[in-house]
Amino acid sequence: xxxxxxxxxxxxxxxxxxxxxxxxxxxxxxxxxxxxxxxxxxxxxxxxxxxxxxxxxxxxxxxxxxxxxxxxxxxxxxxxxxxxxxxxxxxxxxxxxxxxxxxxxxxxxxxxxxxxxxxxxxxxxxxxxxxxxxxxxxxxxxxxxxxxxxxxxxxxxxxxxxxxxxxxxxxxxxxxxxxxxxxxxxxxxxxxxxxxxxxxxxxxxxxxxxxxxxxxxxxxxxxxxxxxxxxxxxxxxxxxxxxxxxxxxxxxxxxxxxxxxxxxxxxxxxxxxxxxxxxxxxxxxxxxxxxxx
Amino acid sequence: xxxxxxxxxxxxxxxxxxxxxxxxxxxxxxxxxxxxxxxxxxxxxxxxxxxxxxxxxxxxxxxxxxxxxxxxxxxxxxxxxxxxxxxxxxxxxxxxxxxxxxxxxxxxxxxxxxxxxxxxxxxxxxxxxxxxxxxxxxxxxxxxxxxxxxxxxxxxxxxxxxxxxxxxxxxxxxxxxxxxxxxxxxxxxxxxxxxxxxxxxxxxxxxxxxxxxxxxxxxxxxxxxxxxxxxxxxxxxxxxxxxxxxxxxxxxxxxxxxxxxxxxxxxxxxxxxxxxxxxxxxxxxxxxxxxxx
Numbered sequence: 001x002x003x004x005x006x007x008x009x010x011x012x013x014x015x016x017x018x019x020x021x022x023x024x025x026x027x028x029x030x031x032x033x034x035x036x037x038x039x040x041x042x043x044x045x046x047x048x049x050x051x052x053x054x055x056x057x058x059x060x061x062x063x064x065x066x067x068x069x070x071x072x073x074x075x076x077x078x079x080x081x082x083x084x085x086x087x088x089x090x091x092x093x094x095x096x097x098x099x100x101x102x103x104x105x106x107x108x109x110x111x112x113x114x115x116x117x118x119x120x121x122x123x124x125x126x127x128x129x130x131x132x133x134x135x136x137x138x139x140x141x142x143x144x145x146x147x148x149x150x151x152x153x154x155x156x157x158x159x160x161x162x163x164x165x166x167x168x169x170x171x172x173x174x175x176x177x178x179x180x181x182x183x184x185x186x187x188x189x190x191x192x193x194x195x196x197x198x199x200x201x202x203x204x205x206x207x208x209x210x211x212x213x214x215x216x217x218x219x220x221x222x223x224x225x226x227x228x229x230x231x232x233x234x235x236x237x238x239x240x241x242x243x244x245x246x247x248x249x250x251x252x253x254x255x256x257x258x259x260x261x262x263x264x265x266x267x268x269x270x271x272x273x274x275x276x277x278x279x280x281x282x283x284x285x286x287x288x289x290x291x292x293x
Numbered sequence: 294x295x296x297x298x299x300x301x302x303x304x305x306x307x308x309x310x311x312x313x314x315x316x317x318x319x320x321x322x323x324x325x326x327x328x329x330x331x332x333x334x335x336x337x338x339x340x341x342x343x344x345x346x347x348x349x350x351x352x353x354x355x356x357x358x359x360x361x362x363x364x365x366x367x368x369x370x371x372x373x374x375x376x377x378x379x380x381x382x383x384x385x386x387x388x389x390x391x392x393x394x395x396x397x398x399x400x401x402x403x404x405x406x407x408x409x410x411x412x413x414x415x416x417x418x419x420x421x422x423x424x425x426x427x428x429x430x431x432x433x434x435x436x437x438x439x440x441x442x443x444x445x446x447x448x449x450x451x452x453x454x455x456x457x458x459x460x461x462x463x464x465x466x467x468x469x470x471x472x473x474x475x476x477x478x479x480x481x482x483x484x485x486x487x488x489x490x491x492x493x494x495x496x497x498x499x500x501x502x503x504x505x506x507x508x509x510x511x512x513x514x515x516x517x518x519x520x521x522x523x524x525x526x527x528x529x530x531x532x533x534x535x536x537x538x539x540x541x542x543x544x545x546x547x548x549x550x551x552x553x554x555x556x557x558x559x560x561x562x563x564x565x566x567x568x569x570x571x572x573x574x575x576x577x578x579x580x581x582x583x584x585x586x
Contacts (some may be wrong), residue, residue, distance in 0.1 A: 016441070025453060079401075104377045104378050108445055111368075111372060111407065112446075115439050118435070119432075122429045122436070125425070132419070132424055133419060136418055139415040139432050140416070143408050148319055152405045153315045153316055
C-alpha cells in the first residue's frame with residue numbers, strides 16, 4: 001500500500017509539466033492542495049479495481065486515471081472550503097487554499113484542477129489502448145459522476161440543505177452524490193481499464209455506493225468520537241456548523257451498525273461478480289470500516 | 294447565420310436532460326447563464342471551421358462540440374463575475390448569476406457547466422466517428438485551451454495583473470489566453486470533426502490567435518467609444534476598475550490599426566491553407582472587426 005501511495009504521489013507531483021507557461025502563483029496554488037497528502041483513496045481504488053479484473057492492464061493508464069480523479073477530489077475540497085461555501089480555515093491541519101492564496105486564486109486553482117483532470121483522463125484513455133467508444137466512456141463517466149448529477153449536485157444539495165435537511169433520505173442523497181459518486185467513478189475507471197464485464201462494472205457500482213455511504217457515516221461518527229490529532233481537525237465541527245448527520249438522525253450505535261451493514265453489502269456485491277483477484281478491494285472495505293481518521 | 298444560432302440555442306436548451314436527478318436550484322442557475330443569449334460566437338466558429346474543410350462531417354458532432362465550448366465560456370463568465378474576482382452585478386443587461394442565486398450556487402453552477410462541457414465534448418467525439426486518438430484529442434485540447442495553460446491561466450494573470458500590469462506583453466498574454474485560446478479551440482474542434490490536415494489546424498490556430506486578440510482589443514475600444522444600449526453595460530467600466538487596456542498603452546487610433554492588421558493576418562492564414570470552403574470563416578473575420586457590441 002505504501003509503495004502504491006508513493007507511486008501516486010510522484011505521478012501527481014509530475015502532473016503539471018514544468019514547461020507550461022502558467023502564472024507561478026496559479027501553479028503554486030494548484031500544487032499546494034494537490035500535494036497536501038491525504039489518503040489517496042480514489043487513486044488506490046482505481047488501481048485495486050484494475051487489479052481485480054485479473055486482466056493485463058497498463059499500469060500507467062490506471063495511474064493517470066487515479067490522478068485525474070484525485071484532481072477532481074482536490075478541486076472540490078478547495079471550492080467547498082471557500083467562504084461562500086463551508087468557510088473553512090483549515091484542511092488536513094494546514095490553512096485552506098484561499099487563506100494562503102486568496103479567494104480569486106483559490107477559485108481559479110480549483111477550476112484549473114477540474115479542467116486538467118479531463119486532460120489527464122484523456123491521457124489515461126489513450127494509454128489504455130481501449131477503442132474509441134470505451135476510451136470516451138472513461139471521460140464521460142468522469143464528467144457524469146463529478147458533475148451536476150453527481151458530486152456537484154451533492155454539494156449543491158448540501159448547501160441548500162443547510163437551510164434545513166429534514167429527512168434521512170435527503171442526507172443520503174447528499175452523501176451518495178457528494179462522496180460515493182467519485183468512489184464509484186474510481187472503481188469503474190480502473191475496471192474499464194482492466195476490461196471488466198458489464199456485470200462487474202455494475203457490481204463495483206453497488207460496492208462503491210455502499211462503501212461511499214459507509215465512509216461518510218464513519219466521518220460523521222469520527223467527528224463525534226475520533227482523535228483530533230489523527231483527524232487533523234477539531235471534534236464536533238458538524239454540530240458547530242449545525243450540520244445534520246447520521247448519528248443525529250438515528251443515534252451513534254445504529255450509525256455504527258449501518259456502517260457494518262453497508263460494508264457487508266459491498267463485500268457481497270464484489271464477491272459474487274466473478275473477479276479474478278478481488279482481494280485488495282475486499283481489504284479496502286475492511287480498512288474503511290475500521291479507520292480512525 | 295440566424296438559422297445556425299437558433300440551432301445552437303435549441304441544442305443548448307436540451308443539453309441538460311430533463312431526467313437528471315439534480316437539485317432544481319442548481320439546474321436553474323446553470324440554465325440562467327447558459328441560456329442568457331449572447332453572440333454564440335464559439336459554436337458558430339466550430340460550425341464554420343467544420344464547413345471550411347469541405348469534408349462530410351456529422352453536423353450533430355459539430356453542434357455538440359460547439360455546446361461544450363459554450364459551456365466553458367459560460368462558466369468562465371459566472372466565475373469571473375464573482376465578488377472575489379471582477380465583482381460584476383450585471384452581465385448582458387441582467388443581474389449576474391451570484392446576484393440571483395447567491396455565491397455558493399454560482400460557484401457550483403460554474404463547476405457544473407465546466408464539468409458537463411467534457412461530457413458534451415465526449416458525446417461530440419463519439420458522434421464524430423473519429424478513431425480513439427483523434428476522438429480523445431477533441432477532449433484533451435478542450436482541457437488544454439480552457440485550463441491553467443489556457444483560459445484559466447489568462448484569468449489568473451488578469452487577476453494578478455490588477456496589482457499592476459506594466460507591459461503590453463503582459464496584457465497580450467492575458468488576452469491571448471483569456472480570450473483567444475477558446476476561439477482557437479473552437480476552430481480546431483470543428484476542423485478536427487471535418488478531418489482537417491495538420492497544416493489546416495495550424496492555420497486555424499494562427500487565425501484564432503489573431504482574431505481573438507483583435508476581438509479583445511475591439512472590446513477595449515468599444516468600452517471607450519461604444520453604445521451602452523448595444524453593449525448591455527455602462528461605458529468606461531475598464532477605467533473604473535482601473536484595468537489597463539490596449540488604448541491605454543498605445544492610444545485609440547493605433548488600437549484600431551492593430552485590429553485591422555490582426556484581422557488581415559487572420560485572413561491571410563486561412564486563405565493560404567487550401568480550405569475547400571473558407572468563405573464563412575473569412576466573413577467572421579470581417580464581422581468581428583466591424584462589430585459594435
